[in-house]
Amino acid sequence: MDRLLKINGKDNVAVALEPLKEGDTESGLTLMDDINFGHKAALCDINPGGKVIKYGFPIGVCTRDIKKGELVHSHNLASDVKEQIKYEYSGKPLKAGGDAEKAPTFYGYRRDGGKVGIRNEIWIIPLVGCVNNTAEFIARAANERFKDKCGGFHAFLHPYGCSQLGEDHENTRKVLAGLCRHPNAAGVLRVGLGCENNTLDSFLPLLGDCDRSRIKTLVTQNCGDERSEGIRILGELADCAARQERAEISASELIIGLKCGGSDALSGITANPLCGRLTDIFTGFGGSALMTETPEMFGAETILMERSADIDTFEKQAAMINGFKNYFVSHGMAVYENPSPGNKEGGITTIEEKSLGCTQKGGTAAVVDVLGYAEHCKKPGLSLLDGPGNDIVSCTNLAAAGAHMILFTTGRGTPLGAPVPVLKISSNSALAEKKKNRTDYNAGSILDGKSFCDGAAELLALVLQTASGKLTRSEQNGNRDMAIFKSGVTL
Numbered sequence: 482m483d484r485l486l487k488i489n490g491k492d493n494v495a496v497a498l499e500p501l502k503e504g505d506t507e508s509g510l511t512l513m514d515d516i517n518f519g520h521k522a523a524l525c526d527i528n529p530g531g532k533v534i535k536y537g538f539p540i541g542v543c544t545r546d547i548k549k550g551e552l553v554h555s556h557n558l559a560s561d562v563k564e565q566i567k568y569e570y571s572g573k574p575l576k577a578g579g580d581a582e583k584a585p586t587f588y589g590y591r592r593d594g595g596k597v598g599i600r601n602e603i604w605i606i607p608l609v610g611c612v613n614n615t616a617e618f619i620a621r622a623a624n625e626r627f628k629d630k631c632g633g634f635h636a637f638l639h640p641y642g643c644s645q646l647g648e649d650h651e652n653t654r655k656v657l658a659g660l661c662r663h664p665n666a667a668g669v670l671r672v673g674l675g676c677e678n679n680t681l682d683s684f685l686p687l688l689g690d691c692d693r694s695r696i697k698t699l700v701t702q703n704c705g706d707e708r709s710e711g712i713r714i715l716g717e718l719a720d721c722a723a724r725q726e727r728a729e730i731s732a733s734e735l736i737i738g739l740k741c742g743g744s745d746a747l748s749g750i751t752a753n754p755l756c757g758r759l760t761d762i763f764t765g766f767g768g769s770a771l772m773t774e775t776p777e778m779f780g781a782e783t784i785l786m787e788r789s790a791d792i793d794t795f796e797k798q799a800a801m802i803n804g805f806k807n808y809f810v811s812h813g814m815a816v817y818e819n820p821s822p823g824n825k826e827g828g829i830t831t832i833e834e835k836s837l838g839c840t841q842k843g844g845t846a847a848v849v850d851v852l853g854y855a856e857h858c859k860k861p862g863l864s865l866l867d868g869p870g871n872d873i874v875s876c877t878n879l880a881a882a883g884a885h886m887i888l889f890t891t892g893r894g895t896p897l898g899a900p901v902p903v904l905k906i907s908s909n910s911a912l913a914e915k916k917k918n919r920t921d922y923n924a925g926s927i928l929d930g931k932s933f934c935d936g937a938a939e940l941l942a943l944v945l946q947t948a949s950g951k952l953t954r955s956e957q958n959g960n961r962d963m964a965i966f967k968s969g970v971t972l
Contacts, residue, residue: 483508485522488750489537494521494553496535496746496828498928514552519746519828519892521553533558536749538781540834553830560817560831562779564806568799570792577790577847577862579767581733585941587948588727589734590667594692597734598664599885599948600902601725602632603718605670605711606660608684609642609677612701616672619711627715631667631722634715637900637963643677644972654679655855656965658687659881661696662857665901667725668695668718670711675702689857695721727950733767735948736858738884738901739842740773742872744820745827745892745908749838752890752908752924757844758937759888759944760863764846770863771852771884772843774870775805776819780833781840785865790847797851801867808968819870823893842890854966855881872897873964886947888940894919898960902953904943919954 485495485507495508497516505512516522521535527547532539541558551557590598603623605616613636620636628634637660641653657679661669673681681698688696697714701707739756741748760770778785782802789795809816819832829835849862855878858864868878876899879887886901892908894916907913910925922943927936947953 485510486750487524488535491534491537493524493527493534495524496521496750511550513548513550516552517828521746521828521830523547523549523551523553525549535834536837538784538833538837540780540837541831555825555830558830560780560833562817562832564810564816565803568783568786568795570795571787573787574791575788575847577849579733579765579861581731581767584731584733584766584768585945586729587732587735587945588950589730589948590664590725591728591730592664592692593694594690596664596692597730597885598667599735599950600632600665601667601722602665603634603668603670603715603722604660604663604666604900605634605636605672605715606657607636607638607642608657608671608673608679608681610638610640611643611674611677612672613638615701615707615711618708619715622708622712623715623719626712627719630719635900635961637961639963639965641965641967642679645678645967646970646972649967649969650678652854652967653965654684654687656877656881658684659855659857659883660900661688662691663880663883663900665885666695667722668697670714670718671696671698672711673698673700675700732763732945732948733861735763736769736771736883736885737763737944738771738773738876738879738882738887740872740875740879740887741839741842741890742897743891743893743895744824744829744835744838746829747908747925747928748890748892749841750908751927752892752906753838753841755924755927755933755936755940756842756888756890756906758933759940760842760844761846762937762941764844764862767861769858769861770843770846771858771866771879771882772840772863773866773868773875773878774839775801775867776809776816776832777836777839777870778802779806779816779836780831781836785840785843785848788846788848790849790862794848794851798848798865801851801865805867827892842888852882854878858883869966871964873962874966876903877963877965886944886953888944890924896955896958896960898955898958898962900961900963902947903955904947904953905955906940918958921954
């Protein structure tokens with residue numbers, strides 16, 4: 482196998498698949514610098530201001546002369562992302578839709594009201610951070626007493642629900658309501674304090690038309706002993722969960738979330754394109770996929786816009802991208818303030834390069850909808866979910882929007898979990914070998930000769946097994962993380 486990979490015929494850089502030394506010759510190219518694994522070598526001379534091309538698209542402009550065989554990275558390549566762009570609709574809507582009759586099946590839980598769940602857990606949702614300790618205590622006590630009746634008791638702790646204003650307050654309420662509605666929970670206990678801004682009366686309408694019989698409430702200021710009362714209620718919910726049974730259900734009813742974190746240069750070559758193949762398969766039989774991380778679409782957004790199902794979806798995409806850029810600008814930050822130090826160490830130089838790799842998780846499917854932060858998935862097909870790229874915030878966002886599970890690709894590894902099952906997909910075999918306790922699937926096998934077709938079939942089988950009850954590594958390790966997006970004033 483060549484040690485330098487040219488991804489697209491239009492590219493003027495290639496990626497090192499192993500560490501290379503100055504003076505090495507590979508595919509007729511003599512290197513002028515050491516090139517670390519995942520980093521880029523110039524395939525030709527590039528003049529200052531010239532475009533550096535990877536994945537067939539520009540990933541930035543060179544800031545000085547780059548010679549053939551030279552390392553291309555932060556010292557000679559800069560982002561060219563602009564703060565605001567007026568996007569033009571192509572007038573060519575992309576056909577969307579899938580054939581549910583071709584969908585495989587899995588074994589899940591059919592809740593009252595028709596929603597589908599893939600876990601039979603009891604969730605404890607604090608309505609305000611003041612009751613976190615109570616929520617954690619009763620979850621622990623219930624796991625000791627009633628765990629054999631359900632898939633476990635999980636408290637999702639956060640510091641909000643009071644002393645917030647405007648959009649921050651509503652974001653908190655939307656996330657908490659999304660978790661309360663989630664069908665992976667056979668029962669939910671909302672725990673309030675009694676004097677918080679997020680009052681029960683104002684919170685109830687956010688639950689919409691979900692089955693409220695599975696949602697109970699504990700207001701700690703109204704109880705003499707809130708811990709004993711909470712444990713009693715959780716026992717009742719556990720009895721209800723024990724009566725639930727798995728049944729055969731069409732995979733067209735599943736919603737998968739797409740996320741990448743701790744990315745390296747191979748994420749956009751193996752793991753993310755593999756997830757893209759799965760997204761195409763999934764949406765092809767009527768399933769739903771959610772892709773978030775709005776700032777990690779910067780520089781690749783027009784590719785997604787060209788796949789809009791209609792002009793309304795195109796306009797929503799444009800508003801989402803420019804709106805998030807305004808968020809950066811309003812805080813005095815550059816819109817290209819990404820990738821992370823770890824991304825750069827792994828070979829990713831600019832936000833365009835990161836975005837072109839990141840958005841491959843969406844495959845080639847039509848974009849059927851654009852959702853606000855924590856807004857519930859409404860349509861089968863690929864939807865974009867507005868929100869930041871931060872791993873914990875993004876995973877919580879996907880769960881609140883209805884994702885039954887999250888496909889999380891990574892090149893550097895992370896133990897992160899979420900309220901819903903998280904499948905960790907390694908971009909390289911070295912990580913998969915080193916972190917067997919965190920890795921659910923090794924997409925690095927693509928570089929070892931496995932076809933994307935075979936990889937996608939294996940990944941689909943793993944998704945269906947997970948939906949039918951197979952625990953992910955994150956679940957086995959007890960990783961259940963949660964974070965809510967905050968941007969404004971705290972009182």
